[in-house]
Amino acid sequence: MPTPERTSLDEIVDAAARLLEAGGSPAVTMQAVAQAVGVKAPSLYKRVRDRDALLRLVGAAAADELARRLGAASDRLEDLLLTFRRFGRERPEAFRMLFTTAVDADRLAATSEPVLRAAEAAVGEEHALDAARLLTAWATGFVTMELAGAFRLGGDLDAAYRYGIAHLVGSLSPGQEPERPAQGS
Amino acid sequence: MPTPERTSLDEIVDAAARLLEAGGSPAVTMQAVAQAVGVKAPSLYKRVRDRDALLRLVGAAAADELARRLGAASDRLEDLLLTFRRFGRERPEAFRMLFTTAVDADRLAATSEPVLRAAEAAVGEEHALDAARLLTAWATGFVTMELAGAFRLGGDLDAAYRYGIAHLVGSLSPGQEPERPAQGS
DNA sequence: ACCTGAACACCGTTCAAGT
DNA sequence: ACCTGAACACCGTTCAAGT
Numbered sequence: 001m002p003t004p005e006r007t008s009l010d011e012i013v014d015a016a017a018r019l020l021e022a023g024g025s026p027a028v029t030m031q032a033v034a035q036a037v038g039v040k041a042p043s044l045y046k047r048v049r050d051r052d053a054l055l056r057l058v059g060a061a062a063a064d065e066l067a068r069r070l071g072a073a074s075d076r077l078e079d080l081l082l083t084f085r086r087f088g089r090e091r092p093e094a095f096r097m098l099f100t101t102a103v104d105a106d107r108l109a110a111t112s113e114p115v116l117r118a119a120e121a122a123v124g125e126e127h128a129l130d131a132a133r134l135l136t137a138w139a140t141g142f143v144t145m146e147l148a149g150a151f152r153l154g155g156d157l158d159a160a161y162r163y164g165i166a167h168l169v170g171s172l173s174p175g176q177e178p179e180r181p182a183q184g185s
Numbered sequence: 186m187p188t189p190e191r192t193s194l195d196e197i198v199d200a201a202a203r204l205l206e207a208g209g210s211p212a213v214t215m216q217a218v219a220q221a222v223g224v225k226a227p228s229l230y231k232r233v234r235d236r237d238a239l240l241r242l243v244g245a246a247a248a249d250e251l252a253r254r255l256g257a258a259s260d261r262l263e264d265l266l267l268t269f270r271r272f273g274r275e276r277p278e279a280f281r282m283l284f285t286t287a288v289d290a291d292r293l294a295a296t297s298e299p300v301l302r303a304a305e306a307a308v309g310e311e312h313a314l315d316a317a318r319l320l321t322a323w324a325t326g327f328v329t330m331e332l333a334g335a336f337r338l339g340g341d342l343d344a345a346y347r348y349g350i351a352h353l354v355g356s357l358s359p360g361q362e363p364e365r366p367a368q369g370s
Numbered sequence: 371a372c373c374t375g376a377a378c379a380c381c382g383t384t385c386a387a388g389t
Numbered sequence: 390a391c392c393t394g395a396a397c398a399c400c401g402t403t404c405a406a407g408t
Contacts, residue, residue, distance in 0.1 A: 003372040003408060030401060042402075043373055051401065098333070100281070105334035112335070129338060133327075134349055138319070141326025148283070149290035150297070153314060164319055171356035188389060188391040215382060227383075228392055236382065 007037040009047045013057045020058060020093045059103035062094035063111050070114040077118045081139050081165050088143035112136045123172050131172050138168060192222040194232045198242045205243060205278045244288035247279035248296050255299040262303045266324050266350050273328035297321045308357050316357050323353060
């Protein structure tokens with residue numbers, strides 16, 4: 001006789017993500033997740049292989065959410081980069097999780113696709129990949145260091161981030177690409 | 186009657202660092218560390234408050250080692266950035282640990298001081314901090330993404346890294362700094 | 371078919387007792 | 390003064406038994 005389902009995979013992943021943000025990865029115990037969704041720990045294993053798989057699902061969901069936000073943003077590089085940082089500040093633990101081997105690399109790569117398209121519009125197809133990598137690497141490092149508290153000297157990180165955006169985006173248009181003689185705007 | 190010391194804090198931190206690199210942070214159990222230094226787990230608590238403190242010590246040691254390598258490198262920005270990435274590739278787990286809240290932020294900041302000095306030589310005192318942040322953020326993000334397997338499209342990451350260095354360092358000298366009318370080389 | 375209590379293995383940590 | 394065995398709490402995971 002089937003017992004009614006008392007939870008779902010989505011609910012479990014959401015609960016795990018909340019616990020992660022509230023107390024870091026040590027706080028996402030199978031018992032805490034189970035309690036959050038109103039079930040006992042062993043029941044989680046009906047939907048999830050083990051704790052590691054659950055954490056990977058949380059990471060994948062975070063990647064999807066970031067991709068969604070970037071997709072919903074304007075296609076200006078500036079807006080994409082601001083959206084990226086905003087996500088990192090809102091969900092620091094999930095952001096960190098993105099760059100752990102635990103997260104599926106394709107899922108993660110999908111995240112930078114909007115940046116790739118915007119970069120293509122800015123510098124042309126041939127150098128779009130280099131430009132996108134430059135921008136995403138910088139933004140990733142900036143937010144990573146910010147969350148780690150690595151920026152000790154001097155204060156206004158908002159301004160520093162905007163400075164970086166202006167500098168980098170500005171550096172992409174002019175004669176930085178050897179092989180092509182300025183053919184776009 | 187004093188028992189002779191059978192290990193030391195340094196030995197313990199080294200062993201933990203090796204276990205970390207070999208199997209990630211789950212492999213750094215107190216028992217494994219103890220066995221590696223020839224002692225039983227409870228003895229570790231004579232030198233270390235708990236496992237978390239031990240992991241922080243590993244992170245601090247990694248920060249010091251990175252600072253040492255950067256200090257030993259030439260003071261060309263290019264060499265500093267290449268040294269930085271080499272460290273990340275040699276010790277990926279330690280590198281990741283650097284940007285976890287677990288690592289003392291001052292220790293981490295000391296790491297970027299050589300870059301700050303080299304940046305000052307390149308763009309002048311006034312914009313040295315902005316420039317250093319730009320470069321360290323980019324390098325941090327590049328290596329982080331590389332280690333996470335986030336660079337899916339296209340192959341030569343060595344070349345991509347060199348491209349980034351050339352682009353960024355090149356972008357620092359010219360008219361990027363509004364307030365000063367080209368007074369240096 | 372999903373749920374649970376009971377059980378097991380493993381780990382971090384404490385502490386009394388050894389030398 | 391450092392070391393250890395024993396013990397405890399906690400967690401991940403399995404499984405037989407419930408509905």
